[in-house]
Amino acid sequence: MNLIEKEQQLIHQLKQMKRVLIALSGGVDSTYLAKMAYIALGENAIAVTIENEFIPKREVEEAYVLAKKIGIPHKQVYLDALSNENISANPADRCFFCKTHLFTHLMQIAKNLNIETIIDGSNLDDMQDYRPGLKALYTLGIRSPLKEIGFSKKEIRERSKAHDLPTWDKPSFSCLASRIPYNERITREKLQQIDHAEQFLFELGLKQFRVRHHGVVARIEVLPEDFPRILANYQTIVEKLKALGFQYVTLDLEGYRTGSLNRQLIGIKE
Missing domain, CATH: 3.30.70 (Alpha-Beta Plaits)
Structure with missing residues (x-):
């Protein structure tokens, strides 16, 4: 399967989801996923960006600009992660607790919007490092279409460039x-x-x-x-x-x- 065929498979999978909420960080992966979701579902795809002390203000502002460029409906919400002791104590599996905290909140937003499916931008490359947050996504039933279809970071960058997304060469970022x-x-x-x-x-x-x-x-x-x-x-x-x-x-x-x-x-x- 070539890369364009893989992208068409991604769009088909997103269409099957009917309505989705995308966790949009403004990074390479979530921005590309938001673009594909908007192509597949239009107004039935909604992006949500979480704002807190873990994320630089410039990243939150960039997510707003990117959502506007794509055309996808977008919400920004504040979530205090440090109020959760399992996060602020910073154990080795902090990311598990942080992702659980974040996506549980997104699940409530999705419920209020009558959306059943939440998606994130995890990809194949994320499987190569210690990522306890992936376990949280699996436990909560969060879908990761890019990983499911088999997209690597390199492929996401390539297709992002083809779609004129300014994030195609954006450096990797973590909280x-x-x-x-x-x-x-x-x-x-x-x-x-x-x-x-x-x-x-x-x-x-x-x-x-x-x-x-x-x-x-x-x-x-x-x-x-x-x-x-x-x-x-x-x-x-x-x-x-x-x-x-x-x-x-x-x-x-x-x-x-x-x-x-x-x-x-x-x-x-x-």
Whole structure:
């Protein structure tokens, strides 16, 4: 099956669902899924974006712009994740509790809208890392059409470009809580430190990066090819991050890699 045939199969599957609610983060996967759902179902596809301290404001604003570009009906709702102790305590399976909290809320919204099916943008590549959140989706009966049809991230980017979606080359993003080592409590102060630090790096022109929060230490991960940009601006970066409350600012010489904090979970299986 070629990629266009795979996309047609996706549209057919979405049509069979009649009415859907899409969890729209504004990332590559959920944006493509929202586009396909709107092609398949029109006004019977509704996108919902959750706003909370775990998500930078720029991501929420971008989701609004993307939904408008696609034409899909869109709602933004605030959900306080830190009020849930299973999330704020930051255990190794935090993502399970976070996804359960988030999608249980989306299920209530869907019920109020008389929508039976909720879909998310999980894809085949998500199966390659420690992702306890996937278990939550399965438990709650959330559908992941991209994973079910067999789309990889590369294929989603390719088809996103074909549909003129600006997210086709957008760097991967994960919630700000993923910057804090497991079993270290998540607080609004820490999340704000991370958010402001990453916004500063974003404004410097960096695209794929993370600021990992290790107490008084900020550990910056960027692609190795971006090391020169960091070093050229190291004084202003240090000044900014120290002003945010960090005492030490470091550059990780291994560079950016997704899920780097999962190394502490060796031996833990989902």
